[in-house]
Amino acid sequence: MKNKLFGTATIAAAMAFGLPAMAQSPIKIGFVSTFSGPQAAIGEDMRRSVELAKEHLGGKMGGKPFEIIYEDDQFKPDVGKARSEKLVQQDKVNFIGGYIWSNVLLASYKTVVDEGDTILISANAGPSQIAGDLCNKNFFSTSWQNDQTPMAMGEYLNTKGVKSLYLVGPNYAAGKDMLAGVKRTYKGKIVSEDYTKWPDQLDFSAEMTKIAAAKPDGIFIFYPGAHGVQFVKQWAQSGLNKTVPLYQVFSIDAITLPQQGDLALGTLGAQEWVNDLPNEANKKYVADFKKKHGTYPSYYGAQSYDAIMLMASAAEALKGDLSNKDKVRAEMKKANFKSVRGDFKFGNNNFPIENFYIQETVKDPQGMVTVKTIATAVKDAVDPFAAKCPMK
């Protein structure tokens, strides 16, 4: 309902400004994310950033109005696939963006990219399969391949001299990629590698007891969204926060911090985007987001903002004419837009070649708990699956 309203409002606005709106069919964008259930807060953050991108673009791409159709994957692969199918076949969208979860993206992937007319831009999930064997010219990423962020963390832990590490993550596609990622680069001793039931396990008492008994130099975790909140709280309550430092990817961010609060202070994580990166596009994005919503955006939001900006860059270059898909793909491949992470290039598999930073959880001058950049972990990183992708 809300989506239709936005669409109508866009067209109404275009007419009010005297554009030949009737003659132009608007650019249609589908956006699949999780808008209900325990992880709905992530979807909401993405939606806010997409709407902000729309505002910054003045509601137009290459002179054409565009409408965004949001679809809720309900955090379920089968629902995500059905929603994606609907967007491709019924709504006939030009682009589909979004996808938080690797398992949802993997289920929806073929339906979208094999169709030939729709270009998929993942604003978060980056399963290894899609970066490697299953890469496709109709797929772009404005995030990362799953292994990359933990690889960056592993590099940093080497330089920091952390001698042994206990790995914990959820038992699904991304959990395995993430733990495999840190093992690719980390040179110290892996004490243990535990997988927990996903998504229904929220109690980590058994794991905390195991970690306390193993006495590692550090814990490495990957627990996105609500699960990250749980893990960090239970880590602090078990008293392990005084003895074993926590290193994380995707488990402490603008969405989880309001709930983790002071318990997360001092923890380190790796990320390709941080809210304090000093480029103009980012300053504008973060400031406007904060003004509107009173909180910091998360990387989920930043990647969604970039996904819309990437679509817009192609539409601008082609003056709004998206009929020739080869041209659209060629323009997108240039990544010719001001990304909030700073400039980046696309690799042969259409994943970004980008920097990764180390972030620390701190309090900002207003007393709000947030993250800030403390180091660059790796520069211009190429994901380890790019070589397996047959595209040039």
Added chain:
Amino acid sequence: MEYLLLQVLNGVQLGLLMFLLAAGLTLTLGIMDLVNLAHGSLYMMGAYIAWTLIGVTDSFVLGALLALPATFLLGVVVEAVVIRKLYARDHLTQVLATFGLILFFNELVRALWGPAGKSIAVPGFLNRTIEILPGVPYPAYRFAIILVGALVAILLAWLVARTRLGMLIRAGASNRRMIGALGVNIELLFSLVFGLGAVFAGLAGLMSAPIASVRIGMGDDILILALVIIVIGGIGSIKGAFIAAMVVGQIDIVGRAFLPDILKTFMSSSAASSAAPAISQVMVYVLMAVVLVWRPTGLFGQRT
């Protein structure tokens, strides 16, 4: 040895939380013959109401204590408005209607409290570790859950075995029609039982909140486990629910704490670490299947 003790305690704590949820469920199913899928929603509502009241009173204990009568009231209202109309219907209608209640409560929470989860801090005096044995620390809050859970279990055992209400509950579990025929006010009894179930579910929800977080749909995952527990224990039996919850709690912990190491003795380390959670996930259901083959009405279920 200490490690074993800690893991057993973890299992006990998990089992007691599950028991609180299962107790209400087994009462409604056994006595009222009502399939109530929305029991998990009462668990969630207990946590959200507690979050609000803790914010208002600025005290965890006070907020939690006030949340209990509030969830009781909520239970009584839900029973009067929706559930009462379902007693005469078949189980399928009850499943559909109470599933509708889940959706209703999830959306209600989204409308009232927003999509983002809420967090309840561990009360200050419990925000530390205690030494259960010299040199063996355990989170004080989890220990408090064990104490409260055990206390409630004893209270419930006393209520069922020694009071007039308990007598009616037991009578209702074995023959519902007969106690109606004997002139017992069934309507009032059902209302009370449902409200009682709501209080236990709410208590479980609010106690788990500081460990986990208060979020939409938090009761939905845990409900399935609670259903498994009451089936294992025998529908309508509080004793059965208690024993089954304890067993399920231990199985869950064994699956997480010991299974990976056991598997590693005969398979590769990476295969073991990803097989272990999958196996521990099905162990509970295997137990249920075994129990049902051996005793089709559960461990302590009424023979029919």
